[in-house]
Amino acid sequence: MKEELSSSFDVLLNKLNTWGNTLIENLPNMLLAIAVLLTSYFLARYVSKGVTRLVSKKVPQKSISNLISNLTTVVVVLFGLFLALSILDLNDALMSLLTGAGVAGLVVGLALQGALSNTISGVVLSFRKNIRIGDWVETNGFAGEVIKINLNNFIIKEADNNKVIIPNKTILENPLKNFTLTNKMRVVLGCGVGYESDLDKVETLTKQTVKDCIDQVRSVEDVEFYFEEFGDSSINFIVRFYITSESAIEKLRAKNTVIKALKKAFDKEGVNIPFPIRTLEFNSGLKLQNGVKAAFAAN
Structure with missing residues (x-):
């Protein structure tokens, strides 16, 4: 019994010793990977702010600026993550991560096909120069002033002050008349x-x-x-x-x-603007038969 415990303890010590040696050998790579992750995080924040200011000058919609800013942040952080995994020599984990992301993206895309279509249409509308906030447009049977172009819908205010919310996909698929052009x-x-x-x-x-x-x-x-x-x-x-x-x-x-x-x-x-009238004329000169005359006389 003592020999078995001693043998198990020796195996545990060997494992711990191996892990310790591996940790010491890979410590520089681990520190470098952590530094890369932190750098990508702070870099993403600064890049996001710069992109937001740049896009705001071209696109008046704040939602579009936020979307592009968030996408930029995700891209920078993912780039830092992949670089850190490469530094740690975790190629298998990197490939598994990419495969899982691809499958998840496919599933989400199929599940949210309509929503993504409206979102992409909103991005396209926001970058069109012939449709701007404040334009007076007519589309899909509605006419009014464009007051907002969101990622999912297109909002116009009609002459009677009612607001109409139209999906972005519908705007792109149907004719639009812009009176302001x-x-x-x-x-x-x-x-x-x-x-x-x-x-x-x-x-x-x-x-x-x-x-x-x-x-x-x-x-x-x-x-x-x-x-x-x-x-x-x-x-x-x-x-x-x-x-x-x-x-x-x-x-x-x-x-x-x-x-x-x-x-x-x-x-x-003295110019007459007539309204619709109907004139009935009875003096047509037609002779009525005796039976018809008798009927009128009885009435």
Whole structure:
């Protein structure tokens, strides 16, 4: 029994001695690996701050700056980790780590396919120069001012002050009209006048009224006027002119101004703007049969 205990104790001492020798031999590498990890950690913090400042100058969205900053931090730290494992000669552990990271990334990517698609779309939208915060856009049946582009969604504020949240993926997959890209906007307004009206007078009066009430219209020649059709109750026309604006709300304001001015001008000059009416005429000259006359007389 004593011999077995002595033998086991000798084996333990040999193991401890071997581990001690290995620790002493690898101590410089261990210290160097720890130094590399600490250096990569502090370096990642400084690089992250620098990247944040640099990206903030190009991309107004804070969420995008934070995302790129965090990705930079992860890359620097992972680089330091791999370098430290290489210094310790742990190539097998390094390969296992890379394999596990690849499998985990594949699983996470499949599980979060929709979310990742919106995130990537958000990054793409943030770097597009033709879509900026404050632009007035129309997309997916909604129109309003872009107030925020997040990693997952696109937020616009409509003219009635309601906010619409649209997934970024939907924005990229559908057409988008940006009214702010051009500083000129054409206003089209339709109206109708009575059949008894002097059409030349209506055209002249309409052009002059638009020119007088819209400061951005410099001359009567800048106003386009076209009669379109003989309607049921009126002769219909459209009037078109340009305004200098980057917001669709100005288009509505210009229409509002012209409608009120045209109504006053037409009323003053006696031009009729008819509403839909139906005239019933009974003196057609047709002779009614005796039976029909008797029926009307009984009623």
